[in-house]
Structures are given as C-alpha cells and as structure tokens.
Amino acid sequence: MSLGKVRIFPLGDSALTVEFGNVISTALNKKAIALANIFEQARFPGFIESVPAYASTTVFYDLIAVRRNFPDFPTAFEAVKDIASKAVSELADDTEETSRTIEIPMHFDDASALDLTFVAKMSRLSPDEVVEIFMCRIYRVFMIGFLPGFSYMGEVDERIVVLRKESPRLLVPKGSVGIAGKQTGIYSLASPGGWQIIGRTALEMFTPGQKTPSLLRAGDLVRFVKADHQLLLADAQACA
C-alpha cells in the first residue's frame, strides 16, 4: 500500500508507531496486525517486539543494538523507520487474513450479569432480548491490552450500546464480559473496571504457564454461546 495516509512517529526513544488511522475499522486493524506479523517474522537486529492495536502497530527496539547494526543511519529511529516504511509499502491494500473462530461459553445468571438489568433498561429491551442481540454477532478481537489477556472486541449492535459506568467498579470478577460503547471485552483477570457487565465466562482467558498465555489474540473472531445449552442452531434461530 502507499505510505500516503500512514503516520510514522517515535514513541519515546526506543519505540516507533505506525499509525494507519484514528478510527476503529476492520480494514485498518487488519493492516496493523499484518504489519506486526511482518516484524515478528522478519526480526531485524535490535527488534524487541511489535504490538498491534486498533489502527496502529508499535515496534519496540533496543536502540543500542539498532545503532550498532545500522551504522549507515544517523539514528536508530531513522533505521527502524526505513524498515517500517518498506514493510508498509509491501502490505496489500486489501489485507488477507486467516482468522480463528473461538467459542466462548457464557453465563447470564444474576450473579454473573451484574449490569444486564441496567443495560436492558437503557436499551428499552428485556434482559433476554439484550442477551439474544448480543449473542447474534460474531465479534472481531481488535487488540489485546489493558490487562494480561484482555480482549477489545467489536462491534456491538447499536440497540445495546451503552457507555461505560460513570465510576468504575473497584473489582470486576474474572471472566466478566462487558460492553463499553460499541466495544465488548472479557476481563481475563479480576480487576477494577468500568465496562457494563452483561455476563461471565468460566473459560480461562489468560493462562500464565503457557507459551501463548492469552487465549485470544488480535484478529481472532469470537462467538459467544450460552454455557447451559451450547446448541448453536438454537441460538442461530433467534438471530433473525
């Protein structure tokens, strides 16, 4: 793709961000993930890691190692910027992606769905309708951040969009599934948080002992299913 609308800037003296835009969009997110993967696969000397976000990729590097390995560039930033620019120009305009689809079994009982009644009230729907609408969509994991293994997913159906809580909960239970605007996410660990909690999963979203500790990764597709009756067909029938 052309570098036209892409912004490349330093994020401190040991990282650089490639920004494709400033909106939440699947097309831009695909580019961010594809670019992060290029860096991970063709690791340049001094490369530490790449982090895809909604519409940007940040590359962290060891500036000392980059300076040693790229003496022709005046700075480490210029050297990494050159590598990043070339990688961006090699990205296809319409980025292909092979996504995994992961099923997340959910509980919607009162103890799990802490804000379901509130969300229903705000949406002028019944709690059951909120749940059905929520489960009808397949969500894209745009990025992992905030907590180890916390997934930022979208987009939530307009009918059940609610803003985050005015004052965050001091402790959101582990596994809680929340809505914040058009985003949905799973609290991989117990944590303070302000998203409206509509259910909970018992699935471990973050397993420290594993080499890939997070169950989800950017680019995954997520389908929520009811833990008590995992019949996909029955759910699908409700999604008219």
Add this chain to the structure above:
Amino acid sequence: MSLLLQKPGILTTVQDLGRNGYRRFGVNPGGAMDRAAARLINILLGNDDNEALLEMHFPAAELLFEAKATFAVGGGDFSPKLDSDAIENWRPMAAKKGSTLRFGGKASGNRAYLAVAGGFRLENWLGSSGTNLAAQIGGIDGRKLDAGDRLGFRKKTGKNKSVDSRRISTSILPPYSRFPTVRIIAGPEVQSLDKRGRASLVNHDFSILNNSNRMGFRLSGEPISLSKPIEMISSAVGFGTIQLLPDGQMIVLMADHQTTGGYPRVAHVISHDLPLLAQLGAGDKVAFHLIEASEAEELALEFERELSFFRIGCKFQAQSWAS
C-alpha cells in the same frame, strides 16, 4: 544458602530488566523502576545486567543472610546497616552467615535495590524472573514478598571479608535529586496542545502526587489543555510515556503501566533520564526539558559506553569472591 526476609518491607518485589515479547498479549514488561541502579549494582558484582534482584520501598525489608554472600545495595539510600555497621550504597560488601541487613531511614530516593553476586535461584516465566503483580506470576508466586520468604543463592560467594575498595564512581551514577530536570521528547499529540499548554509543559514544575506507584506517576501542576478536543483510540504506550488526562493533569507511565492507552501522549521521558524520575516519591517535583530524539539516543549510547568500561573491571574482580 539463602536470604531470609525477616520483615518484608512495605513493597519488596523481585525484579530484573523486564519481560519482553508478550505485550501483544497484554503482558507488560515490568521490571526495575530504576534500571540504571539495577544494572550498576549487578555489574559491580560481576552479574549479568539483567540478573534478578530485590526492589524495596521504604520502610524496607529486614534480611537475614543464612549463608555468607557478597552483595551490594544501590538506588535510593535507605541507610543500610549490616549488623551494627553502617554500610554504603554502590559498594560490594561481604555478609557473614547470620548477618542481618536493615535499613534505618530514607536518606534519599524511593527505591533501593539489593543484588547478590551470582544472583538468586528463581523460576523463570516467559523469559524473566521479575514479578508481574497484575498477572500474579514471576518472582515468588507473583506477589510482593512476605516475612518468611527465602531467596536461594545460585553461587557460593563471600570469601573475602573485606571485599575491596571498588565502588561505583559518582560520574557514572545518575544525578539523583528530589527536583530533577528530566529530558523529554515530543509525543505524537504534542501539536494538539494549545500554545499555553505547550509552554506550561516545559516552563512549569510538576509535583508527584501520593497516588503514584509502579504503574504510573500522577503529576500536579499548571493544567494543560488541548487546542481542540481530539478523538483517540487505544494504542501501545511505553515506560516513560506522558499522557494528558481529561482534567488537564498528566500521568507518566512507569514500569508496570498497562500495555495500551487511549489518552493523548504529549511527550516521553527519555530512557537515560527515567532513573531520575523513578527515584521520586510523593511531594517531590520534576521539571521537563524538551530535546530531540537524536539527542536522547546519544545520551543512551554514552551511558552504555561508560557501563562497558565499568563492566570489564568488575568481571575480573568478581572472580575472587567465589568460594
């Protein structure tokens, strides 16, 4: 052959230079707040720069050497005493079996480091022994240390009683102060500040608030405003990123910061000066001085060259401590 925590101190954790490669899964690198202090005392002891050590806050831990060992303390000066003798920061010291290390009072700084020659025997998680308090893993069971915790030594050291007169030359130590001028480079949203905000950033002092911690330092000072509101979506942030909060105050992200953030990034503290900031506590002040990214790189390179020279001498010396 271990170090026993008789008293845990208010927040004592195992740290190293951080856990890289897992930010994309939301796992932050963490690591020592004052990387310079951690590296310097490790190098002094002949250790790898990245060797795990203890990071202590004040009131600090009380530690019993259950075997003799060579150790060093650095970073903040918490008035260390080995049994009845006051000892100095930044010097290799020999502890006898049964010696107790205590910290009598905070003379300077807010984070002190304790390393032993040869390092501690610790489990490794995703390439690091450092404690990740959010994920509750690394260090010892992913938590701050408690009374009764034991850290095993990997090597027998402490042969020479009077270790030697080597100490870290003051020229290589960070110029710690309770009111440092810390150099920053511009962040991607600095152009979105209004004219007054851009001036305030570098012309005013900022105080560190008491709700500051290993995740971030909250600053209080002249409110800073944007020339017009900007829409932000979350993206990666780093150790030293200075974010502007909606109330016009700033937060500097520190070692345990979240991997991503959605507030305007007005600036970044340069790597070279992060240790100066890392030693500040509530009530201390900081001033910012804006430099070019290329200068930040030169400062980092210069420090690295100094460390290289220092490392050569220390490696040789450390061989005499093995027993």
